[in-house]
Amino acid sequence: MNLNNMILYRGMQEGKVLEDILDLVENEGHILKGTLSAIKGEEDEERILCSCIHNLVNYANKYGFEGNLWHTYLTWLLVNHENPYSMACEIGGDATGSIDMIAKYDYTIWLELYQIDLLRFAFAEEEKEKFAIFLDYKGFERQGKTFNKRIRDSVCELSVRLAKAETVEVFQSIITEFYKQYGVGKFGLHKAFRIEHGNEELRIVPIKNIANVYLDDLIGYEIPKQKLVRNTQAFVEGRPANNCLLFGDAGTGKSSSIKAILNQYYDKGLRMIEIYKHQFKDLNDVIAQIKNRDYKFIIYMDDLSFEEFEIEYKYLKAVIEGGLEKKPDNVLIYATSNRRHLVREQFSDKEGRRDDLHASDTVQEKLSLAARFGESIFFVGPSRKEFQSIVLELAKRNQIRMTEEELLLAANKWELQHNGLSGRTAQQFIDALLSEQL
DSSP states (O other): OOGGGOSSSOSOTTOHHHHHHHHHHHHHHHHHHTSSOHHHHHHHHHHHHHHHHHHHHHHHHHHOOOBOHHHHHHHHHHHHOOOHHHHHHHHHSOOOTHHHHHHHHHHHHHHHHHTOOGGGGOOSHHHHHHHHGGGSBOOOGGGGGGSOHHHHHHHHHHHHHHHHOOSHHHHHHHHHHHHHHHOSHHHHHOSEEEEEEETTEEEEEEEOOOOOOOGGGSOSOHHHHHHHHHHHHHHHTTSOOOOEEEEESTTSSHHHHHHHHHHHHGGGTEEEEEOOGGGGGGHHHHHHHHTTSSSEEEEEEOSOOBOTTOOTHHHHHHHHTTSSSOOOTTEEEEEEESOSSSBOOOHHHHHTOSSOSOHHHHHHHHHHHHHTOSEEEEEOOOOHHHHHHHHHHHHHHTTOOSOHHHHHHHHHHHHHHTTOSSHHHHHHHHHHHHHHHO
């Protein structure tokens, strides 16, 4: 059994444990043939096996794996490996022809990997008992705060099914169905991403924990939410849709609405990449990495605005509309801002009081970025009556034990001393009450 004999599944990230286990298999063969002393062989096997178990436990802690850690590890490698076969299944659903036969050849090796019994490398009976724990591993309670439970559950369930496959045809059908349903790699398993630079290379990195907020959790703002839903629904269904600018008063739920949209449409293939202002020069590289994937991507820019001396908005203008290369159909840009026109304006721009021969051109330049968002959605701060309605509903959801009169009186005092009338202020007030009741 040799990893180098695989054709598609080569160069696997996090594949060190797999390589070490195969070294154990090879080492065992040398002992049986008498080409390696039994004592030296047993010492090497114990050292390698302990190292592998150590790494498997680390993976279990990092990703939340349970059950047979060897099988969940193998499954993790499979679901993250982007190759011509897995990508074809993600995009087209069925990969037929020669690529199907090549994949079947690789899966014969994978089937053998799942059938490796790690306990055979433990010579003493007490070692078998010790290592058996890792073939039926149970996570600890607080571990769940460090990983995405949905991803953990899908990988663990898939690993059980693959381990039970008796033929390569069954094995291939199971993993193929997973690729069709979930996709492959980080985009198949995660909802949201950010970008980083490593070794001068741009990387799109998963965000493992995002807020589990849904549109129904946001009280009020029904008209803005409906506009956002209508545009996003069209986008995920492959119909024409616009880039969106959510603007208005602070604390009115603009950012929360975007997060809620992601949670609502994730199962329909929506993904989100968060980009900051200083990263706008990387936009073309980001789009190049995602334009051929079978997902709908929203590039998300929070709290977007520019001072007069900042020129990063010019990169954004070219990407949204104006460059020679057409923006892919699977990419939209959603931004939030407290400013309607994004770029700071001054009275002197319109009055031409500075050294600007064409003041109107200056104004148009500053307005042109906001104009390239086809859908502008206004989030206005609530009136006092609306603020009180939000407080009452949040108190009901959180089972606050106060009379309505006491609650509203306390809420009015809170907003006067804090950030004024907004949904955010209402939530902060409820959080303060909850902390006092605990």
